[in-house]
Amino acid sequence: MRADRLLRLLLLLQNRGRMTAPELAAELEVSVRTVYRDVEALGASGVPVVADRGPAGGYRLMEGYRTRLTGLTDAEAGSLFLVGAPGPARDLGLGAVSATARLKLSAALPAPLAERAGSVRDRFHLDTPAWFREADPVPHLEAVARAVWEQRVLRAHYRRWSGEVHRELHPLGLVLKAGIWYVVARAEETVRTYRVSRFLAVDVPGATFERPAGFDLAGYWEESSRRMEAATRQGTARLRISPRARKLLPMRFGAAGTRAVEGAGPPDGDGWVRVELAVEAGSVAVGDLLALGAEAEVLDPPALREALARTVALLADRYGRPDAP
Known part of the structure; x- marks a missing residue:
């Protein structure tokens, strides 16, 4: 040393x-x-x-x-x-x-x-983490990286949205996306992606594995990202947005927001335009669109417009009450 x-x-x-x-x-x-x-x-x-x-x-x-x-x-x-x-x-x-x-x-x-x-x-400097968010704690990253490099089986205690599970993984590669580490691994003959910060414990017993012939980490990640975006953004909302919201949309919704602004119709007398925006389902879309505040109006679908109206009415009632003693 x-x-x-x-x-x-x-x-x-x-x-x-x-x-x-x-x-x-x-x-x-x-x-x-x-x-x-x-x-x-x-x-x-x-x-x-x-x-x-x-x-x-x-x-x-x-x-x-x-x-x-x-x-x-x-x-x-x-x-x-x-x-x-x-x-x-x-x-x-x-x-x-x-x-x-x-x-x-x-x-x-x-x-x-x-x-x-x-x-x-x-x-030139590369700063990988996203803005306004602390980096994930990844106490097991080094152990996972060694398992990837040495092609060793990884036994992981993992926390997911539905509860905690134990998995035996064949780790194929690590990906750093917007400051978040992911490990791509084969589990039960299927290649999946796991967020490293959700590993509660890992063990590398020493057994090795064979990598799938021709596995391309970059290609897998690109295809997986496309599938995830297609699966999450299944709905389309028709909006009427202000000039300020035209600037906010790409910042709030990424590529989907950029595509919406690029396909905007002509401005009306107030300078507002109509756009079609790919959104996630249900309460996620409501929360995302509320972030635009009064700079946007949902026109379609009716169910999304009604859900927003109910939420806004609830907020107005809550904040319209006198302050609690």
Whole structure:
């Protein structure tokens, strides 16, 4: 473990030039005292680390020195797909490995390409979680990830909407969608998707399994997402919406809202337009449409319009009463 940290320290100094002890400590996630000890260890092993004193000082490598220890280990190579997503890498237990892989790549690049890569990192950042929602707690994610990587059977205690179940899974892959981790797994000869935060306990007994020949994780996820959207948005509502609601619809309903706005009819005298919006069934559609407030009016179907009217009347009665003492 310390050898890996010393290599990261060496590569940091080679790639970034002079760095202070606190800066190195922050990058390596250790104390400043540990940095001092590690710098001494590098010097004792023959690495020419120069300590510059004063307010603008820090540690740097002697001019012209470059290490050639830039070969990637199996774990580092496997983490390369996460080098632009430090949060997910940490979730999977690959934070340090991914950071070392990134440093090795930078050290191995010619100076112009390394500078170009640094410019990309400075200008583009991938932030996977959705707005205004805390990330799911995923205490079993590392165990699930190991089972995926090693093709090991996973015994899971899982919480779903209808209650708790126990499943023996063959985990085929992990997907991060809007800050939520899902595992795609085969259970009883059927491939299904499970939300990792709903695992209450997992056990990896050691048995292995064979992956289905030709299984394509990305293809499965795309098709599964299409099926889920088709299954949930089975109804169509005809709405009359205000200019403000035209902006809100894509934000509230995603692609379905965008399609509705793009197919809107001509504005009336008040600037309102009529649209057709794919909605979920029953109370879900009522709750979704209430979020538009007075900026929208449901015209059809009559059952949805009546359900909204009942809900609005109930709210008006509730909030029209005098304040409770």
